Amino acid sequence: MYVIGLTGGIAAGKSTVTKRLGELGAVTIDADQLAREAVAPGSPGLAAIRSRFGEGVIGPDGALDRPALGAIVFADESARLDLNGITHPAVIALFQERLRAAEAADPSAIVVYDIPLLAETGGRRGGTFEFVIVVEAPEEQRIRRLVELRGMDRSEAERRIASQSGDAERRALADVVIDSGGSLEHTLEQIDAAWEVVRRRAAAKHGGEAPDAPTPTSGPPAP
Known part of the structure; x- marks a missing residue:
């Protein structure tokens, strides 16, 4: 198995790269x-969030009210750190489960983990990731994506971006940086080039040659 960490700030274009x-x-x-x-409803994680943040972050259906929680944690650093302390261990455990399942299905699988907060949660995760791809776009373009595609007001979009690590911190982790600020075609060209590097490295790890890559179908960009 060969494991890639894929990261980037909010609205940088990670969904396009992952797809x-x-x-x-x-x-x-x-x-x-x-x-x-x-x-999820009934999980220990949700119970811990209810205990820390109160009933105001729980919707009438018993599920987490993400906008309500987001409004709290993106405006309060201590609240954000408390939330991370609840969710990150649970997410890591689920990730390890998925890795074990992928390896059981195909020991030579190339796994891509789309993790927005890689820089904020320990960099390359103690060697878990053998290759890191960073996706970035100009800040103003990311703000515009959040406003136009996700319905945020500008001040909230700016606050979300400011709460995350900066481009320089993410680039310090990168084996490859993909710029999604241009056309979709240019973004796809960069992704395809990165994939060829990954295939060769994965093949070398497993002592063989990389197989021919399939011809992908193209789709619309996603923020």
Whole structure:
């Protein structure tokens, strides 16, 4: 198995990169999806969040009210750290489960973990990731994506971006940086080039030659 960490700031274009790598043959794991599982109704994670942040972050259906919680943690550093202390251990455990399943299905699998907060949560995770891809786009473009595509007001978008690590911190982790600020075609070209590097490294690890890559289908960009 060969494990890649894929990271980037909010609205940098990670979804586009993850989708393409999946088309090219990678097994993809989404940290945001694992985070949702970690705080699903009835989970210990949700109970801990209720205890720390109160009933105001629980919706009428008993599920986590993410906008309400987000408004708290993105405005209060101590609250954000408390939330991370609840969710990160649960997410790591779920990630390890997914890795074991991927390896059991295919010992030579290339696994891509889309993890937005890699720089904020320990860099390369103690050697878990053998290769790191960083996705970035100009800050103003990311703000525009958040406003136009996700319905945030500008001040909230700026606050979300400011709460995360900066480009320089993420680049310090990178084996490859993909700039998603241009056209979709240019972004896909960079992804495909990165995939060829990854395939060669994964093949070398397993003592063989990289197989021919499948021809992916293209889709619309995602923020």
